[in-house]
Amino acid sequence: MRAILLALGLSLGLGLGLGLATGGRAAALVVEEERLFPASGPPVATLSVLSTTDTAILGPVIAAFQARNPGVAVRYTVAGSQEVYAAIADEGLPFDLVISSAMDLQMKIANDGLAAPIRSAATETLPDWAHWQDRLHAFAQETVVLIVSRRGLDGLALPQTRRDLIEILRDNPERFRGRIGTYDPRLSGAGYLFATQDTRQSDSYWRLAEVTGGLAPRLYTSSIDMITDLQTGRLILAYNVLGSYAGPRLAEDPDAEVIALQDYTLTLLRTALVPRNAARPDLGAAFLDFLLGPEGRALMRDKAGLPPIDEAALAQAPHLRPMRLDPGLLVFLDRMKRAEFLSEWAATLNRN
Amino acid sequence: MRRAALSLRLRLVIQLFGIAAVLAIVLYLTVRTVADQAAEATQDGVLGAATLAIAERLQGGEVGVGLDLPYEAFSILGSISADRVFYRIDADGVPLTGYDDLPRPDQGGGEIAASVAPVFYTRPFRDTEVRIAAVGRTVLVARRPVPVMVMVAQTRQGQEAIAARVANRAAALGLGSFALAAALSLLTAGSVLRPINRLAEAVGRRGPNDLRAVDHPTPVELRPLVFSLNGFIARLRGALSRTETFIAEAAHHIRTPLATVRARAEIALRQSRSEPTREALRAVIRAVEESSRSAGQLLDHATVIYRSDRLTEAPVDLAPLIDGVAAGFAPTADLKDLALRVAGTEAPVIVQGDRPLLESALRNLLDNAVKYSPEETAIDLTLARDGGQAVITVADRGRGLSGEGAAQLSERFRRGSNAGDVVGSGLGLTIVSEVAAAHGGLFELDEREGGGTCARFSLPLA
Structure with missing residues (x-):
């Protein structure tokens, strides 16, 4: 075990400008990619998703979600995980669903009380290790x-x-x-x-x-x-x-x-949360439900190449270690x- | 108007229910409090352990305070329940890392000293309320002691969930014990009041003339009541006994002077030669005789009333009784040349009854028959069994009933409309009827075929 003596302020130069959890961020969200999926029927509402996952990967899932909800347009914004975290934690941008593979940052958003509780039949089916409280839910391993x-x-x-x-x-x-x-x-x-x-x-x-x-x-x-x-x-x-x-x-x-x-x-858990200040938290929750539902799981496996949450698959492969969704994740963000x-x-x- | 007293059973049940309810509430509160404290102690223990684990990783140095935040400390906090976790490390009163706005224990107070055990406190933080454990340490930085404070905070949703679960269990436990206690209260009320009910039943079951003292086994609480009851019974018995004595005395005091008057009048009648005087004396003798008979009958009636209240039942053979009474009437019958024919007394006929009463009834029946029979006729006195009954029939050739029945003629001081010149008090048949009733028997009067009256007096066989 390496117990390391660290002098305060020693490594300021190593951060290379990565403003982490506590870093202030004046600049607005740096967007890698943004795409609007227009509603297939007469538009009623718009679901805003902020994600680290490329549009190409989740595109088919979004299209299927819209087939089920014809009045919903989806604005899908892709950014880096730090950008995604900062957009929610520092800037408080009103996205309806935040998808990220950065479990630690997602955990920090949830722990700091910025995620709304979501409870539905679909979230109830998740195993204990695949969600934290009812604020952070994993949909891919x-x-x-x-x-x-x-x-x-x-x-x-x-x-x-x-x-x-x-x-x-x-x-x-x-x-x-x-x-x-x-x-x-x-x-x-x-x-x-x-x-x-x-x-x-x-x-x-x-x-x-x-x-x-x-x-x-x-x-x-x-x-x-x-x-x-x-x-x-x-x-x-x-x-x-x-x-x-x-x-x-x-x-x-x-x-x-x-x-x-x-x-x-x-084994990384790709997680989603609905921010507290979402404009349409109901739509965010509906999309999460779709991701966790049978149709969303099948699409993710077959079209997106993301393995859905599957406890049986983990049980068959004991060398797979899912990272735990718990406050321990906060430690390395210190x-x-x-x-x-x-x-x-x-x-x-x-x-x- | 007096308010009806509340039933003892109701009163007892209400009070027991009240006690059960109070105990159930106390049980509920106790279980909740203890469980809450236990849950809080458990969570505090984990929180304190995490805080100490972090404090142990504090290191001094030449430049500043060093800290290797242990992963397990935080991970363990999430193991009991998925609660939110916050922390703050201050060195020399300046935030070093963590959540800079987490409240310190000394906000509004003094600095906590370096301590082995953590200090716990609950504070609002951001959008929630947190339980905070704080521990102070002193770290040497460039050979200068620097006070460091480690604070770890946790929301208490897990504890609240436990508390809610415990509250539900405690409520169920309270309700359950109340229901059990209520059921037991009903049983208890029943069993406590059973001696009273048994006593009431025992007293109620007594015949109307049972004046024995109550010796039913009773709980000590009821003894004063039984004691008073027995005292009352004793006074009643005394009063009745004095009445009996009074009646006997009265009869004696009336009859004895009457007998003297009659004897003197008879002597005077024998000695007197003056016809008007003799006539007057005969009238006196008849009146005295009638008074004597009336006094006798009053005595009989009083005796019947008194004795039928406290019947002393014993087997009585009716056959010799009838023979005896018939023999007693033989002289009177002879005076009127009446034939007194007795039948059915060869074999014993046993009934359960009071001998003096039965004798009195029989005497009155025969007296009536003799009184109303014309001279030189026959009176038939028959004893027979009929089913479960002993039946005594007295049949005469008297003037009949002129349409009136036994019920009317048995009324006190009521005499038949055709009684005419025959002297009488009207008490005779009343006595007969009352004796029959006291023995559970029957008294009937019928017109006899070919003129006269047939009286039927029946009693259940022993």
């Missing part, structure tokens, strides 16, 4: 995986555990130098969440970080970029990639292998804890 290129491994055995991974990295430093990809936790909220949860699961994360640090890893802010670079041959392997993105994209690629490590594989973690991470990764 996504594994965090290792992707490798067979060509790049050149005959080496596929690693099944972190121990395997550390061994082949140690044994073949020249092959892997500059060809390992992973998230930069300083810049990516998802990367930070995966890294911190890794440290909770096992000390092997730090050993892996040490080994990786000696091999000049490439740091990314999105899973898509890592997948692309693996396909083009720039990377041999990428650690902590979202399985829901890697799976569909690499399914047709005979060279790429998606590996859920057997010692443990983090500014001191974050600074401490990032400085430790930077020190480990830049050791040589």
Whole structure:
């Protein structure tokens, strides 16, 4: 266990302008993508969704929701997870539903009392680990995986555990130098969440970080970029990639292998909440119900590639560890804890 | 107007219900309070442990206070219930990390000293109310002691849920115990009042003439009542006994002088030679005789009333009784040349009854028959069994009933419309009828075929 002495204010420079939980944010919401799905019938109301999930992924689900609710237009706004958090927590923008894969930030919104309680037949069906109170509900469980290129491994055995991974990295430093990809936790909220949860699961994360640090890893802010670079041959392997993105994209690629490590594989819960100040909380709740209902689950699995909440699937794969929706998630959002973690991470990764 | 007293049973039941209700409410409040305190103590324990776990991670240094916030401390807070969690760490009175607006324990008070145990307090925070645990520590920063305070807060929705659940259980428990106590109260009221009911039944079941003291087993609380009742019965018995004595005395005091008057008049009649004087004396003797008979009958009647109230029943053989009474009337019958024919007294006929009363009834019946029979006729006195009854029939050739029945002729001092010159008080048949009633028997009067009266006196056989 690493108990680390941290000097106050030591790592201010490491934050790189990521205003986290407590950071003030003067700028307005930076939108990556915004699309209006017009109502199929005469428009009655508009549902505003703020999401970290690409429009292309949830588009079919939105269309099906509108087929069921002809009078509802949907304004679907995509932004980064920090932007999404800030839009709700700092700016109080009146969105009707907030969808994010950043469990920790969603948890903080709910814990700070900014989410409205939603209770329905659909939310009652969720297992205990897939919701927090009745304010935060998970609708997809996504594994965090290792992707490798067979060509790049050149005959080496596929690693099944972190121990395997550390061994082949140690044994073949020249092959892997500059060809390992992973998230930069300083810049990516998802990367930070995966890294911190890794440290909770096992000390092997730090050993892996040490080994990786000696091999000049490439740091990314999105899973898509890592997948692309693996396909083009720039990377041999990428650690902590979202399985829901890697799976569909690499399914047709005979060279790429998606590996859920057997010692443990983090499982991310994609969550939704209805903000307290929503203009149409009823529509937000209705869309959540649709996501959790049988039709929404089937569409997500088949069209969006997001595995819906399925307790049976978890029971069959004991190495899958869903991250718990509990106040523990707040710990790594603490500014001191974050600074401490990032400085430790930077020190480990830049050791040589 | 006097208000009707409330039934003892009702009064008892109402009071027991009231006690049961009070106890049920006390039970409910106690269970709730204890459960609330237990739930709060449990949650405080967890909250305090989390606070201490964080405080133990505080470290001093050259630049400032260091803290490695333990993941488990927060995770554990979410394990009991999904409650919201807030925290704040102050160093030297300045917020270091966490929620800067979380209320400190000393707001409005002094600084809490470094302590081993956390301090707990409840404060409103943002949109809710939170329970806060605060613990103070001193950390050395650049060899200078810096006071640090760790505050961890938690909403109490989980505890409220537990409290609500406990309240429901406690309410059910209270209602249940009230229902049980109410049912038991009804049983208790019944069993407490049973001796009173039994006593009332025992007294009520007594015959109208049962003047024995009440010796029914009674609870000690009822003894004064029974004691008073027995005292009353004793006084009543005394009064009746004095009445009996008075009647006997009165009869004696009337009869004895009458007998003297009659004896003197008879002597005077024998000695007197003057016809008008003799005639007057005969009238005196007849009047005295009649007075004597009336006094006798009054005595008989009083005796019948007195004795029929307190019948001393014993087996009585009617056959010798009839023979005896008939023999007693033989001289009177001879005077009028009446034939007194007795039949059916060869075998014993036993009834349950009071011998003096039966004898008195029989005597009055025969007296009537003799009185109203013309000279040189016969009176038939028959004893027979008829079903479960002993039947005594007295048949004469007198002047009949002239259409009046036993019911009318048995009225007190009522004499038949055709009684004419025959002297009588009208008490005779009354006595007969009352004796029959006292023994559960029957007295009937009928016209006899060929003239005269047939009196039927029947009693149940023993």
